Amino acid sequence: MKTKKTLTTSAGAPLSSNQHSQTVGEKGPVMLQDYKLLEKLAHQNRERIPERVVHAKGWGAHGTFTVTHDISKYTRAKLFDTVGKKTEVISRFSTVAGELGAADAERDVRGFSLKFYTEEGNWDLVGNNTPVFFIRDGYKFPDFIRTQKRHPRTNMRSATAMWDFWSQVPESLHQVTILMSDRGIPQSPMNMNGYGSHTFSFWNKDGERFWVKFHFKNQQGHKHFTNEEAEQLIGKTRESYQEALYGAIENGNFPKWTLKIQVMPEADAEKVPYNPFDLTKVWPHADYPLIEVGELELNRNADNYFSEIELAAYSPSNVVPGIGFSPDKVLQARIFSYADAHRYRIGTHYEALPINRPKSEVNHYHKDGSMRFFDNNEGNPNAYYEPNSFNGPVEDKSVEEPPMKVSGDINRYEFKDNIDDYTQPGNLFRMFDEGQRNRLFSNIAAAMDGVPREIIERQLVHFDKADPAYGAGVRKALGI
Incomplete structure (x- = not known):
C-alpha cells in the first residue's frame, strides 16, 4: 500500500494548494518553444566579430x-x-x-x-x-607581424623573434630607432x-x-x-x-x-x-x-x-x-x-x-552575397551589369586620372643589395641629445632581455653602421 506524501515548508507546515502549484511549476523544464530565450542566447553567441589581425586595440x-x-x-x-x-x-x-x-x-x-x-x-x-x-x-609584412604576435609554443610575446627578424632586415633600423626612442610611447x-x-x-x-x-x-x-x-x-x-x-x-x-x-x-x-x-x-x-x-x-x-x-x-x-x-x-x-x-x-x-x-551618392554593380541589405542603382532591376541599355550608372570620364609614368624593373626589393639602410637612421640618431640617446640605449637593452647573444651581435652591426656611437652606447647599456 502506497502512502501519500504531504509536501511541507522548511518549518514543517503543510504547503497550501497555491504554494504546491508554484513548487511544481518551478521544477518544470525550459522548452525549445521559448523562442525569446533561444533568440537571446543565439544572438549573444554571435555578438563578436573577428578582431583585426593588426591594429586590434x-x-x-x-x-x-x-x-x-x-x-x-x-x-x-x-x-x-x-x-x-x-x-x-x-x-x-x-x-x-x-x-x-x-x-x-x-x-x-x-x-x-x-x-x-x-x-x-x-x-x-x-x-x-x-x-x-x-x-x-x-x-615581408606577414612575417614581420608574426614576430610581434605570440609565440606558437609559449603563447607569449617573443623578444627573440622580434630582434631575429630586425637583425636580418636592416631596412627596419630607421623605424626601430624611432620605436626605441622617446617617441615609442606617446x-x-x-x-x-x-x-x-x-x-x-x-x-x-x-x-x-x-x-x-x-x-x-x-x-x-x-x-x-x-x-x-x-x-x-x-x-x-x-x-x-x-x-x-x-x-x-x-x-x-x-x-x-x-x-x-x-x-x-x-x-x-x-x-x-x-x-x-x-x-x-x-x-x-x-x-x-x-x-x-x-x-x-x-x-x-x-x-x-x-x-x-x-x-x-x-x-x-x-x-x-x-x-x-x-x-x-x-x-x-x-x-x-x-x-x-x-x-x-x-x-x-x-x-x-x-x-x-x-555621404555622397553611391552607384555600383556589387551584387548579392551575405548581408545584401541595400538597394543600389535606384532599384533598376535590369542595371545589374555593365555596360547596359537600361540607364545604369556609368563612370564619369571627366575626372579620369592621368596615366602614371613608371620606370624600373618589375621585381621585389629583397633581390637588391645596394640600398642604403643606414644614413637616415644615423641622421636621426645624431639629432638626439645626450639624454635622448641614453634613453634609447636603455630602451633597446631592456627590449633585448633574454635574446640570444648571436642575434644581439648581428643587430649591433647595424647600429655601428648607422653611427659608431650608436653601437657603442647599446653595448654599454647591455654590459658587453
Missing part, C-alpha cells in the same frame, strides 16, 4: 577637417578646393601588435586612420604615428603626430601629377612615457588612451592637428639620390618643405563604440578624384589587403554599413 572619435590654405594647383580633390571648407571625419588610432585586451600604453607603433566623408566619396588616409615603417616590401592619441607614411600622388585639373606625403602635426605638444612610467600606468589602467581621448572630448578639450604636405614634382622621382617610394625613407624637409593645408579637430565621441569605431573600415584603396597612388610596393600591397581583410572580418558589403557608407 583602437580608440577613435568623430571630427571635422577645415581647409586653411589653397592647394588647388596640386590637386583637383574637392575637399581641398575652398579655404574654409569643412569635411566630416571619423578617426581611429591603435596599437599595432596588441590584441583587443592589450594595454594602451605599450611601446609600439600607433596607427593613425582617418575617413573623410567628401562630396565625391570617401577618402581614407590609413597611416601611423611615424613617417616610416619596418619594411619596404609588402611581401602619452595619448592627442600627443602624437600622424603620417600617411607612404608616398601618394596628387593630380590637378590640368592632368599634372605630383608626389605627396601627408603630415598631421599635433597641436597639443609631444608628450611621451618612459618604460617605468608606462609600466606604472598599465598597473593602474589598461585603457589609458581611451580614457584620455574620450575624457578630453567629453570635457570640451577638442584635440587638433595641422595637416601639412610635402610635394615633389613628378619628374623629381628620377633625380633624387634615394627612392622616394621607399617606405623606410623620409624626404628631407630642406628639399621638400612642409606646406600647410588645414586643420583636423576631433569634437564628438561615438554613441556606440562597436558600430562607429570597431566597424569603421579603412583602406588605402578608398581615394577620390585628385588623389592617387604611387609605385610604393607596400602601398600597392595594402590597396588589396586592407579591403580584403574587411570583407573577411565584417562581411561582403562592409562599405554599406552606416559608418562606412559615403
Whole structure:
C-alpha cells in the first residue's frame, strides 16, 4: 500500500494548494518553444566579430577637417578646393601588435586612420604615428607581424623573434630607432603626430601629377612615457588612451592637428639620390618643405563604440578624384589587403554599413552575397551589369586620372643589395641629445632581455653602421 506524501515548508507546515502549484511549476523544464530565450542566447553567441589581425586595440572619435590654405594647383580633390571648407571625419588610432585586451600604453607603433566623408566619396588616409615603417616590401609584412604576435609554443610575446627578424632586415633600423626612442610611447592619441607614411600622388585639373606625403602635426605638444612610467600606468589602467581621448572630448578639450604636405614634382622621382617610394625613407624637409593645408579637430565621441569605431573600415584603396597612388610596393600591397581583410572580418558589403557608407551618392554593380541589405542603382532591376541599355550608372570620364609614368624593373626589393639602410637612421640618431640617446640605449637593452647573444651581435652591426656611437652606447647599456 502506497502512502501519500504531504509536501511541507522548511518549518514543517503543510504547503497550501497555491504554494504546491508554484513548487511544481518551478521544477518544470525550459522548452525549445521559448523562442525569446533561444533568440537571446543565439544572438549573444554571435555578438563578436573577428578582431583585426593588426591594429586590434583602437580608440577613435568623430571630427571635422577645415581647409586653411589653397592647394588647388596640386590637386583637383574637392575637399581641398575652398579655404574654409569643412569635411566630416571619423578617426581611429591603435596599437599595432596588441590584441583587443592589450594595454594602451605599450611601446609600439600607433596607427593613425582617418575617413573623410567628401562630396565625391570617401577618402581614407590609413597611416601611423611615424613617417616610416619596418619594411619596404609588402611581401615581408606577414612575417614581420608574426614576430610581434605570440609565440606558437609559449603563447607569449617573443623578444627573440622580434630582434631575429630586425637583425636580418636592416631596412627596419630607421623605424626601430624611432620605436626605441622617446617617441615609442606617446602619452595619448592627442600627443602624437600622424603620417600617411607612404608616398601618394596628387593630380590637378590640368592632368599634372605630383608626389605627396601627408603630415598631421599635433597641436597639443609631444608628450611621451618612459618604460617605468608606462609600466606604472598599465598597473593602474589598461585603457589609458581611451580614457584620455574620450575624457578630453567629453570635457570640451577638442584635440587638433595641422595637416601639412610635402610635394615633389613628378619628374623629381628620377633625380633624387634615394627612392622616394621607399617606405623606410623620409624626404628631407630642406628639399621638400612642409606646406600647410588645414586643420583636423576631433569634437564628438561615438554613441556606440562597436558600430562607429570597431566597424569603421579603412583602406588605402578608398581615394577620390585628385588623389592617387604611387609605385610604393607596400602601398600597392595594402590597396588589396586592407579591403580584403574587411570583407573577411565584417562581411561582403562592409562599405554599406552606416559608418562606412559615403555621404555622397553611391552607384555600383556589387551584387548579392551575405548581408545584401541595400538597394543600389535606384532599384533598376535590369542595371545589374555593365555596360547596359537600361540607364545604369556609368563612370564619369571627366575626372579620369592621368596615366602614371613608371620606370624600373618589375621585381621585389629583397633581390637588391645596394640600398642604403643606414644614413637616415644615423641622421636621426645624431639629432638626439645626450639624454635622448641614453634613453634609447636603455630602451633597446631592456627590449633585448633574454635574446640570444648571436642575434644581439648581428643587430649591433647595424647600429655601428648607422653611427659608431650608436653601437657603442647599446653595448654599454647591455654590459658587453
